[in-house]
Amino acid sequence: MSAWETDPLLQIERLTMRFGGLVAVNSLSFAVGRGDITALIGPNGAGKTTVFNCITGFYKPTEGRIAMALASGAFAQVGAATASGKTTIDGNLYLLERMPDFEIARYARVARTFQNVRLFSGMTVLENLLVAQHTRLMAASGFSIAGLLGLPRYREGVRAATERATYWLERVGLIERADDAAGDLPYGAQRRLEIARAMSSDPVLLCLDEPAAGLNPRESAELNDLLRFISGEHKTSILLIEHDMGVVMEISDHIVVLDYGQKISDGTAQLVRNDPKVIAAYLGVDDEEVEHVGKEARA
Amino acid sequence: MAEATPIQPTADITPEGAELQAEERARALAGEPPFAKSRPDPNRIRDSIRDAVIAAVVSLALFGPLVGLETTPLGSTLGLVPHWRTVAIIVAAVFVVRLLLNLFVWKSDKPVTASIGRFFGDEPVTFRDWLPILVIAGLLVAVNLVAGDVGLVVARLALAGLIIVIARKFIGPYMPALPYGKVFGVLFILVALVLPVISETYIPQQSRYLLDQGIVVLTYVMLGWGLNIVVGYAGLLDLGYVAFYAVGAYSFALLAFYFGWSFWICLPLAGVLAATWGMILGFPVLRLRGDYLALVTIAFGEIIRLVLINWADFTGGPNGISNIPRPSFFGIPFERGEGGFADVFGLPFNPVHRIIWLYYIILVLALVTGAIAARLRKLPVGRAWEALREDEIACRSLGINTTKTKLSAFALGAMFAGFAGSFFATRQGFISPESFNSLESFIILAVVVLGGLGSQIGIVIAVIFLNTVFELRELAEYRMLIVGLSMVLIMVWRPRGLISTRQPTAFLRQRKAVTADNISQGHG
Numbered sequence: 126m127s128a129w130e131t132d133p134l135l136q137i138e139r140l141t142m143r144f145g146g147l148v149a150v151n152s153l154s155f156a157v158g159r160g161d162i163t164a165l166i167g168p169n170g171a172g173k174t175t176v177f178n179c180i181t182g183f184y185k186p187t188e189g190r191i192a193m194a195l196a197s198g199a200f201a202q203v204g205a206a207t208a209s210g211k212t213t214i215d216g217n218l219y220l221l222e223r224m225p226d227f228e229i230a231r232y233a234r235v236a237r238t239f240q241n242v243r244l245f246s247g248m249t250v251l252e253n254l255l256v257a258q259h260t261r262l263m264a265a266s267g268f269s270i271a272g273l274l275g276l277p278r279y280r281e282g283v284r285a286a287t288e289r290a291t292y293w294l295e296r297v298g299l300i301e302r303a304d305d306a307a308g309d310l311p312y313g314a315q316r317r318l319e320i321a322r323a324m325s326s327d328p329v330l331l332c333l334d335e336p337a338a339g340l341n342p343r344e345s346a347e348l349n350d351l352l353r354f355i356s357g358e359h360k361t362s363i364l365l366i367e368h369d370m371g372v373v374m375e376i377s378d379h380i381v382v383l384d385y386g387q388k389i390s391d392g393t394a395q396l397v398r399n400d401p402k403v404i405a406a407y408l409g410v411d412d413e414e415v416e417h418v419g420k421e422a423r424a
Numbered sequence: 425m426a427e428a429t430p431i432q433p434t435a436d437i438t439p440e441g442a443e444l445q446a447e448e449r450a451r452a453l454a455g456e457p458p459f460a461k462s463r464p465d466p467n468r469i470r471d472s473i474r475d476a477v478i479a480a481v482v483s484l485a486l487f488g489p490l491v492g493l494e495t496t497p498l499g500s501t502l503g504l505v506p507h508w509r510t511v512a513i514i515v516a517a518v519f520v521v522r523l524l525l526n527l528f529v530w531k532s533d534k535p536v537t538a539s540i541g542r543f544f545g546d547e548p549v550t551f552r553d554w555l556p557i558l559v560i561a562g563l564l565v566a567v568n569l570v571a572g573d574v575g576l577v578v579a580r581l582a583l584a585g586l587i588i589v590i591a592r593k594f595i596g597p598y599m600p601a602l603p604y605g606k607v608f609g610v611l612f613i614l615v616a617l618v619l620p621v622i623s624e625t626y627i628p629q630q631s632r633y634l635l636d637q638g639i640v641v642l643t644y645v646m647l648g649w650g651l652n653i654v655v656g657y658a659g660l661l662d663l664g665y666v667a668f669y670a671v672g673a674y675s676f677a678l679l680a681f682y683f684g685w686s687f688w689i690c691l692p693l694a695g696v697l698a699a700t701w702g703m704i705l706g707f708p709v710l711r712l713r714g715d716y717l718a719l720v721t722i723a724f725g726e727i728i729r730l731v732l733i734n735w736a737d738f739t740g741g742p743n744g745i746s747n748i749p750r751p752s753f754f755g756i757p758f759e760r761g762e763g764g765f766a767d768v769f770g771l772p773f774n775p776v777h778r779i780i781w782l783y784y785i786i787l788v789l790a791l792v793t794g795a796i797a798a799r800l801r802k803l804p805v806g807r808a809w810e811a812l813r814e815d816e817i818a819c820r821s822l823g824i825n826t827t828k829t830k831l832s833a834f835a836l837g838a839m840f841a842g843f844a845g846s847f848f849a850t851r852q853g854f855i856s857p858e859s860f861n862s863l864e865s866f867i868i869l870a871v872v873v874l875g876g877l878g879s880q881i882g883i884v885i886a887v888i889f890l891n892t893v894f895e896l897r898e899l900a901e902y903r904m905l906i907v908g909l910s911m912v913l914i915m916v917w918r919p920r921g922l923i924s925t926r927q928p929t930a931f932l933r934q935r936k937a938v939t940a941d942n943i944s945q946g947h948g
Contacts, residue, residue, distance in 0.1 A: 183820075227820045227823050227825050246944065247926060251930055251931065255930055256819070259811075263808075265804075266805070272803040272805075273799055300932075304928065304931045304932055
């Protein structure tokens, strides 16, 4: 059995998102396994980014439930949580569709990157990573009072935050550029910095929106290593949207395929890559041929 | 075909090194153009004359009606007095200057201004570059000797600017890493601290005037530093800042009027009340962005002013509030006779004592504002403000509550305006809604923008500069013209303000300033 069936971290149930008359996501259900690298793929306009925006709270879903279980087995309480009308049960289970975006990042510990890189370009690389640790630093600064007075507690907090930032900068190979403006970095480095920034906030689930877009083959390979490291060493689950099949097939434990807002396939890389519906969606085969290919595959 | 074809990995389709080539191309385009400089235009003279004629015609169309025709009352009707000679002089001057600029600067291989430009830029100056700049300086000195009032002042300002530029070139090579900001900051504080002593000792006749000007400058510096939190750090365009200045002033005036409380009790209360109003007004406003935020803040500024005018029973309406108590020296009033400040300290009575005391109060208030603002910028909350200016959506994805962050910036900015307002009330002894019109908001905003968004030192320079121009009596009716002109010049040469770089709040190895083109201005 695979992790997304036995020990899911995130469960999306009958998620529907309508923009006026347009149904971007239609009754979508899937699960993200704890510790897995899960890929969300599909042709352009399939609704992948919309799903992301629903998970991270940038959109309020029209219908459906998005539940995040920080503790294993917390899904047993999902019915009770839904009925209670609250957003969480003891901090173990969060109902993301009820929470504003910044609370999802802060309490449910979901971090994300963006399709078009969104860095704080006028701030240095190090400052970007310090902003990511805002919640922790804010507590250390005693909501600015301890910080204004320069109390040891705040200085300790800054030291720890700088250490964490240094760790991630070394990981993504940007330690030499820590004091440069983020906007001065080349594109590939900006993508890596965005991942490092998301990881500095110490997430449980990392959502990456096309992390390999615009990277050259060497950079793509490095990205694979980085993502494997994040999921292997840090036990952070990853959910990624990606068009680069080299990345997707190589690192994913679990792939979910969307087309026209609906799930057309769900399973391991091996299963998905041989799924005739996926091939049809990507290569644009007509219906008759899909049936034909399907029969052949079954034979 | 038992197996379906696996999906072609798209990464393999991209040719190796295409990205590198693209980056190289981009770098080549960003730098010097790869092509050689074109040879001088053979039609240089013809083109120059044509261009100068066009400029002259435009200036004739502009200055003909503006300068050439003056209306004067002629009995019961209006008469027109022509000034064609002046117009002719202006148009001729435009033609000649434009022609010279065309021939020797814009269309020339070796622009005569190149050597002057080197003084402003970072390139080293050669021995020969000194000639033109010394000629200009000499001309300015000559103007100083012969010119009338207006020319005199302009020449002196230009000369002062020139001296600063030359001094920078002299000091630059020896001290490349000189922290200009810090040096200027320390100098500013030192001069501000000793100003009353020096002016009282050496220029007692003008001392009162100088100290009054110092108080005005420091008040605007304080307001600028307060607004800088909202506009410069958090990137929220607030055009109604004067409303909180008014709230602070009226808080003190009303508390003193109804309860008879003293300045020192009312000062913190005025700050708290202004901050509260900042939050009350900020809450509905902050979901707006950009132009809409600016418009609504103007409206809120006006609403407060109109309430002050119309709620006459409570605020005194357009008549304002008078007899606001003056601050005492730790309980000792500044009065003539028994028990007054002069009497207690055994000094001859002098009204300037009170002015000096006020001066030091606003100096301390301004320095405290500056220190707190600078310190907050380096704390998590300040970084969140700046991050908000850079990218609000990314902030939310990192767990920052943008509403609270914006409100905190709004409330803190308002609080400092409240302190300043309270000081304003006690200094004037009389306030009315007239003092808090929106022009005041625009002046404070202009100071922040001219100084460079986010730069405290820049704000000080901008306030001193604007106040000098406003106060120069020789300039008379040309004052606003010079203010406008200098703003246009600064916006052309330094579109992001006098000090446009940003100092990072934290560094690992080396503090490197962030250049202006990376810094976002905020979207409201």
